[in-house]
Amino acid sequence: MPTPERTSLDAIVLAATDLLEQEGLAGVTMQAVAQRVGVRAPSLYKRVRSREKLIQLVxxxxxxxxxxxxxxxxxxxxxxxxxxxxxxxxxxxxxxxxxxxxxxxxxxxxxxxxxxxxxxxxxxxxxxxxxxxxxxxxxxxxxxxxxxxxxxxxxxxxxxxxxxxxxxxxxxxxxxxxxxxx
Missing domain, CATH: 1.10.357.10 (Tetracycline Repressor, domain 2)
Incomplete structure (x- = not known):
């Protein structure tokens, strides 16, 4: 049975955008974004392949x-x-x-x-x-x-x-x- 979808790409980008404003670019980490959207960091990589790609999406x-x-x-x-x-x-x-x-x-x-x-x-x-x-x-x-x-x-x-x-x-x-x- 496949793992249920726990977050969306839109939610990930929104969380990263919020972190950017609150913590600056250095604060936009995969771990911090994963915490914001309620998943483990490895799960985030299923939607976004890298921090660089996440910054690009933001x-x-x-x-x-x-x-x-x-x-x-x-x-x-x-x-x-x-x-x-x-x-x-x-x-x-x-x-x-x-x-x-x-x-x-x-x-x-x-x-x-x-x-x-x-x-x-x-x-x-x-x-x-x-x-x-x-x-x-x-x-x-x-x-x-x-x-x-x-x-x-x-x-x-x-x-x-x-x-x-x-x-x-x-x-x-x-x-x-x-x-x-x-």
Whole structure:
């Protein structure tokens, strides 16, 4: 008689995602995830072949949630503020996908494309289709850098960080916006 299913892949990824936020990347171990879902660690390997694959699945789930969040954005400010809100809500997952460390497993191209679609759309509206990729990279790099510094306590000179975000965002939008030709 086969062993009954005690957990699902979705439950495993959710448990790993929760651990990521609570314990950081080092805390996402097969043993810790197995405990969270109520199975022994060897049973986990029936669903996920390695910790590296588990981290990849967490990153892909993060990119999917990120894409869903940004798809409805109507304009650069709403998009950037959505990126920032995501970073504040899920800081470890945000850093996993936006500033991955050496050795972090890569997500599949389809996940990167889905997460980039809204940024490319908005960047194309601002800079024109010819410069959409460059504009998207510029806006993304600025936002990811700002948010990462914010999450890591990198703004320690005083002042209003919210004001700095608004200032920087306005300047970035202006920098990538191409005036329409008449």
């Amino acid at each position: 990153a892909e789930a993060t990119m999917t949630a990120f894409a869903e969040r940004l798809d409805a954005a109507a304009g650069a400010e709403e998009l950037a503020n959505g990126v920032r809100a995501f970073g504040h809500e899920r800081p470890a997952a945000f850093q996993l996908v936006m500033t991955p460390g050496t050795g972090t497993p890569a997500v599949g191209d389809e996940y990167r494309a889905a997460a980039s679609a809204a940024v490319l759309r908005v960047a194309g509206e601002l800079a024109g289709e010819e410069h959409a990729l460059e504009a998207a990279r510029t806006l993304t790099a600025w936002a990811a850098g700002f948010i990462s510094m914010e999450l890591n306590g990198g703004f320690n000179l005083g002042g209003d960080v919210e004001r700095a975000w608004e200032f920087g965002l306005a300047r970035m939008i202006a920098a990538i916006t191409v005036a329409p030709t008449t």
